[in-house]
Amino acid sequence: MRLFRGMFTALAAQALLIVAVGGGLLLWNVYTTSERALRSRDAAQLDAFAALAAEAAAAGKPYDRIVAELDRRDPNVLGGRVAIVGADDRLLGGPAAGPALLDRPIVVGGRTVASARIVRSPQLADRDRALLRDHYIGIGAILAGLLALLLGAAYWLAGRWSKPQRELLRLSHEVADGDGDIYFDERGPREIVGTMRNLRRIANRFERIETARRTWLVMIAEELREPIASLGGHLSELQEALTAEPEFKAAIEADQNRLARMAEDLHAVALADLGRLPLRFADVDPRALIHNAIYSHAKRAEAAGVRLETSNLPPYTILVKWDAERIEQLFGALIENSMRYVPRGGRIVLGLESQRDAWRLIVDDNAPGIDVQLAQQLFEPFYRANAKETPGGSGLSLATARAIVEGHHGRIEASNSPIGGLRITVVLPATPPMA
Template sequence: MRLFPGMFIPLAAQALLAAVVPGGLLVWNMHNGQQIELAQRDQERLEGFVSTAGEALAAGKPLSRLIPELDQRDPRLAGRIQLANADGSPIAGPASSNPPRAERPLKLNGQTVALARIVREPTLTDSDRNFLATQYLGIAVIVTGLFALLLAAAYEFARRWSKPQLELYRLSREIVHGDHDVDIEERGPAEVVATSRNLQRIASQFSRLETARRTWLVSIADELKRPTESLAVHLDKLAAVQHPISADLATGLEEDQRRLSQMAEDLSAVALADLGRLPVNFSQVDPRALIHNAIWGNAKRAEGQGVKLETSTLPQYTILVKWDGARIEQLFGALIDNSLRYTPRNGRIVLGLESSRDAWRLIIDDSAPGVDVMLAQRLFEPFYRSSDRPEDSAAASGLGLATARAIVEAHHGRIEASRSPIGGLRVTVILPAEPPRA
């Protein structure tokens, strides 16, 4: 979670802004102060020039000689003074179209004979440059120090503020992932501690509800098994009476009993898997034999629906893996039952077995219609049906593929759904040849 960087970066930007803006204002203020000081110096120097020039004019010196003498006497005004007539036309000195920095009248016997102007910017001396460099360096040091201080404060604030938020995030993530036994730290602001306690109470309530739900499912599945087994016995007795019932009625009753029995088995497997207690007994089995047994067990039903049940890509040699044979047969039964439910007459269901390093890939394909690839993984959710047709809903418990997933996960494998190359659904099961060692 990027909570800390997400908070620290804006605070660091604000710290930079808070340091740079005052530094810029200091530079601007120092620049303006220097300009004012230079202007005052020019005013004072111009006053001195006007006084000296007035004395020179009284002594009979012409105006044209005043500027060259000034250039030799005062280098700070050299090349910057212009003498002009009252109408502004230049008499001596450099020409300039810019407004004068300073201007004073040059008088003789109380009469203005010329205007003395400073028309050029002053040239900074080495002492001026050294002074400015010292000032700018001082401002840079102040700005850098202020930024470092604000950055450290921003880091500490972000760290302290984000820590309780990260703790709340941790608690909520654990609850979402199903870990309801959460621990909280009684530290941080009162609001955060109170929120953590509420999350802990919610997790505890979820845990009780989830445990109760799974326990009820297991109990219901066990209770459902008894009447279905009893129903099978009673049907056998009913078939042996002196006046047997019709073949269609017997077939219908037998199919209903099979569905109830399968529903009870599926519900029990899903519920036990939710509790993490699905029993699996690993022993050496031959996957090819399990596939042939599944085909033989469903051949009559497939033939009755006009569906061809066949195999492909089966190895020609004996394979020994360490699986729970009964559970794998239940897995195949659930997968074939799901395909039979949606495969139309004259369709095909193909079972295959391929080697995949230290695992085996079990593949079952069926004919069109297929399923939306975006919804394929939802097929393994309990009670999810890909069809809204009433006849499909009546014939399905919605637990077959959920049962398949529970059995696969108990074998430390994975199950996936995709589009089949023969037009319908492909279910791929990948199981390790042996369970991982604890």
């Protein structure tokens, strides 16, 4: 639409310029033509008056009477505008002499005895004014009609010329959104149609590659889950068979849990990419889910010297329709992410606030802050704010959180926390539309 408006504005401006220039030339032509007509009329009338004045002067009639008779006889053309001046430029009759607009000699007996001069500009008669008015109205009507015609043509041309560009823009948006099955009308300039065809080939190829990638991720995640579970069982048997140090056993258990979380997170992200993340909605109390998440991670947080706290939890029971298992995975992913950055002695605070027909889940920590401009990159798979300073972890925590949130038709945002680190805000409807 913006492209159409730009084209139409440019064409409309050109149309207005054409009408303005053409109209100005027409008005100038009417004005100069009327001026020439008045001068020709004055010249013819002054010639006739000079001849009559010569006859009257030969008969001995005074010049002032000759001019007075002219004023009475022809008040609309030369009346009050003609003066008779002697050879020595002395005024013999008529109004005070000024710059001569036209000058004709008065000849008596073959000798110039005086001259008749028009010393004032012509005054338009009512008939002349009516004629000029009709001319100007006619020109105005023609110009208005021409402008309307040109604006209509500009509107049509802008729509015709901008349609291929708008279609190309639409296709580029579809390709950018990952839609590989695009259709378009192959009409328009050859170059634009060729570009559309190239976009369709790119989109089809990208869709094949993306589908293969997502399918491989799901297959890998599913293949990882079984050996990891088997590995956990074997490690438990090994720990029972061997007399090992508690620290060694704890390390083995932590590694096993981390591998299991990585497999689950990878599986959730891959399924979400394919739009097949399984969700089982049921009535749950989000306060209980928060307490469960804190209890599940309490031992690890204590070992890391990090305090898990709650804040702003409502004092009454809340019932929402969420997938409890996925929401617990969401809290685990958010706590897991914060624990990778929070230093020993730090805090992770979980809160819950009401927002109309939705609830805001808030996780604050006091790890080093983030650049707000890069906040949304945190939700990309395997992205790390500073991989050198935060080894370990899969980089899937926030990507997993976003997949679960989008499955619940909510939104997730990152910002700076009031306690100095990162704040993750999740807004989930109390009852998702598809639940």
